[in-house]
Amino acid sequence: MYKKWWKICCVLLLVFALIAGLLVKTPNLPALDETIRNVFYHVGMWSAMMVLFICSVVHSIKYLRTSDLRYDILAKNYASVGLFFGLLGYATGAVWASYTWADPNNPAFESFGAVARDPRLIGTAVALLIYCAYFILRSSVSDFDKRAKVSAVYNVFAFAMLFPTIFIIPRILPSLHPGGEGNPALNFKDSSPIMRLVQYPAFIGWALLGVWIATVKIRINLLKEKSLLKK
Amino acid sequence: MKTKGGTLLLLSLFLLPNFVWAQSGVDSLMRSSGRIYVVVAVLLIILLGVFFYLLGIERRLKKLEAQQKD
Numbered sequence: 088m089y090k091k092w093w094k095i096c097c098v099l100l101l102v103f104a105l106i107a108g109l110l111v112k113t114p115n116l117p118a119l120d121e122t123i124r125n126v127f128y129h130v131g132m133w134s135a136m137m138v139l140f141i142c143s144v145v146h147s148i149k150y151l152r153t154s155d156l157r158y159d160i161l162a163k164n165y166a167s168v169g170l171f172f173g174l175l176g177y178a179t180g181a182v183w184a185s186y187t188w189a190d191p192n193n194p195a196f197e198s199f200g201a202v203a204r205d206p207r208l209i210g211t212a213v214a215l216l217i218y219c220a221y222f223i224l225r226s227s228v229s230d231f232d233k234r235a236k237v238s239a240v241y242n243v244f245a246f247a248m249l250f251p252t253i254f255i256i257p258r259i260l261p262s263l264h265p266g267g268e269g270n271p272a273l274n275f276k277d278s279s280p281i282m283r284l285v286q287y288p289a290f291i292g293w294a295l296l297g298v299w300i301a302t303v304k305i306r307i308n309l310l311k312e313k314s315l316l317k318k
Numbered sequence: 319m320k321t322k323g324g325t326l327l328l329l330s331l332f333l334l335p336n337f338v339w340a341q342s343g344v345d346s347l348m349r350s351s352g353r354i355y356v357v358v359a360v361l362l363i364i365l366l367g368v369f370f371y372l373l374g375i376e377r378r379l380k381k382l383e384a385q386q387k388d
């Protein structure tokens with residue numbers, strides 16, 4: 088949390104992702120044209136979210152094993168920043184889609200209802216809402232030990248629910264959202280070797296940024312707790 | 319604190335779709351007229367702004383943490 092090297096890495100990776108992401112030559116994909124560049128940013132949000140939720144559930148499990156409240160603070164802050172990146176991913180996806188596969192001028196577009204019923208959109212919304220419920224659960228319990236225990240258990244289930252809602256069900260059902268065959272982030276048919284050279288560092292950079300923001304929040308939280316205990 | 323950066327990031331995304339219509343995707347009109355560099359510069363300023371903001375928060379945190387240790 089206090090080391091500098093990975094934060095410098097994060098800055099360099101994201102600056103690279105931004106400059107190279109906008110200037111690199113992209114493959115000529117139908118209907119997407121240059122917007123394929125959003126892969127570096129929109130999908131990066133999801134990679135950040137996944138990394139943060141993994142950190143969160145690991146700390147939740149650590150809390151359940153040791154009952155050390157520090158892990159509860161860690162889990163909560165990772166989950167909150169993860170949720171934030173998930174919402175950003177959803178918003179960026181909404182903007183991107185409204186110019187591509189959800190564009191009313193596009194022949195494949197049927198109606199807003201068809202877009203709203205898209206399995207991937209619904210699945211991701213459900214996953215994010217489950218994490219929203221995690222915070223509502225936290226605020227409903229006043230005793231901090233009980234709160235930590237209950238929310239740690241809920242966190243494990245919330246993390247487990249990520250997989251059927253985001254990864255499994257959307258791939259079984261037909262969808263207009265790109266990346267229908269397998270993982271949309273890692274699909275080799277949708278990108279080129281040059282794009283992949285920018286894609287993977289970008290994903291790592293966004294994940295590091297998410298962790299950085301989370302660690303700053305954690306440090307603020309820990310300071311507050313310590314000052315409360317002192318008093 | 320974090321929503322400010324999030325809003326900036328979100329708003330900066332609205333810049334990108336505006337340049338899709340003008341070209342067919344092989345080698346963009348954006349690059350040939352040099353306008354893409356403006357987009358790169360703007361977004362870079364936003365990104366570096368977010369990093370300096372984070373850095374500022376970290377510095378203040380370090381001071382507070384050092385104070386608390388005493």
